Amino acid sequence: MGTENRFRPGDTVQHFKRETLSDQNRAGRKYLYEIVGVAIHSETREEMMVYKPLYDDGGMYVRPLEMFLSEVDHEKYPDVKQKYRFEKVTAVPLGLIIHSIEEISDEWVSFLDKEKMQVVSLPVEPWLFDDEEEFDELSDMIDEGFGTRFFKLPDETDINKYNIMREFIESLPDGEMRRYLDDEIHQRGAHRRFRDGINHYGIEEDWYDFLHESHIRIAREWCNRNGFSYTEQERNE
Numbered sequence: 001m002g003t004e005n006r007f008r009p010g011d012t013v014q015h016f017k018r019e020t021l022s023d024q025n026r027a028g029r030k031y032l033y034e035i036v037g038v039a040i041h042s043e044t045r046e047e048m049m050v051y052k053p054l055y056d057d058g059g060m061y062v063r064p065l066e067m068f069l070s071e072v073d074h075e076k077y078p079d080v081k082q083k084y085r086f087e088k089v090t091a092v093p094l095g096l097i098i099h100s101i102e103e104i105s106d107e108w109v110s111f112l113d114k115e116k117m118q119v120v121s122l123p124v125e126p127w128l129f130d131d132e133e134e135f136d137e138l139s140d141m142i143d144e145g146f147g148t149r150f151f152k153l154p155d156e157t158d159i160n161k162y163n164i165m166r167e168f169i170e171s172l173p174d175g176e177m178r179r180y181l182d183d184e185i186h187q188r189g190a191h192r193r194f195r196d197g198i199n200h201y202g203i204e205e206d207w208y209d210f211l212h213e214s215h216i217r218i219a220r221e222w223c224n225r226n227g228f229s230y231t232e233q234e235r236n237e
Contacts, residue, residue, distance in 0.1 A: 005049075005065060011035040012054070012089040012229045016072045016082040019147065029055045032089065032227060038065055081148045090114055092228045097219035098212075100153045110153040111142055119153065151226050154218055165194050168210045177201050 007013060011034070018031035036050040039062065047065035052058075070085050092112065100110050100119050108121045122142070126135040142150045165185055172178040181201075184193035198207045223230045 004069075005038055005047075006069065007035045007049075007086075007088060009035055009037045012091075013051070013086045014082075014089050014227050016077070016080050016085055016087075018227055019080055019082060029224065029227075031055070033061070033086070036060060089227055089229050090117070092223055092230045093117070094216070094219050094223070094230045094232055097153065097222060097230075098215050101159060101215045101218060104154070104156055104159065106156055109155065111150045112153055113150055115145075115149050120150070154222055158222075159215075159218060162190065164211060164214045165190070167214070168207055171210065172203075177203075 013033050013035060015031040015033070021030060032054040033051045034054055036052060039048045039050050040046070041048055048062045049065045049068040050060055050062050051068075052060045068086055072080050072082055072085055074080065092114075096117070096119060097112070100112075104110075107124055109124060110119050110121045112118075113120050120138060120142075122135055122139055123129060126139075129135065146152075162185070166182075169178055169181045169185065172181070181194060181197045184190065184197050187193060198204050220230065
């Protein structure tokens with residue numbers, strides 16, 4: 001085969017038009033495809049890429065391999081950051097995202113560095129640190145690679161711990177405990193009252209299990225929204 005192919009069967013790739021979708025539509029996996037392999041046209045001997053969409057219930061597509069591997073026409077699509085028409089979707093270790101969620105702070109903003117597969121963070125108030133220039137350099141890198149190399153991770157607004165508390169209470173059997181906790185979170189100091197309540201009823205372990213499962217769900221939703229496949233391991237090998 002004459003054209004160098006940078007994809008393997010089973011790889012997940014995204015079309016550059018995925019960048020134009022809203023967050024809601026990105027969660028639907030539109031413009032995501034699985035590579036089937038390279039075929040040879042029986043008459044012209046042209047190499048063809050065979051691939052199938054991940055956003056509907058069937059069918060396969062075929063496209064000339066040279067076109068499949070071509071770069072985006074950035075004169076026609078000046079706002080698109082993706083370099084190639086199709087690019088491989090990197091599998092993110094889900095534990096990396098979950099850990100970031102569990103360590104969240106309103107004093108820091110965190111991003112996934114897709115190239116190094118690690119989390120980097122910027123302080124909300126960098127001028128309070130002696131090494132402000134170091135943060136300036138990282139900030140410039142993130143601005144340059146935002147949406148291609150760097151992706152903003154969930155913050156406290158995305159996670160909304162109050163809603164998770166409410167969902168946990170709704171999952172409890174109907175009775176005095178559920179009514180008491182529901183009343184507590186509707187008063188001032190809801191988080192403290194909730195914590196005192198679960199300690200009183202001895203259900204702290206149930207709460208932390210529920211909270212962890214919620215973090216897993218949020219991490220998976222974040223990956224889907226940003227077009228990442230993911231693995232359950234902590235780090236890529």
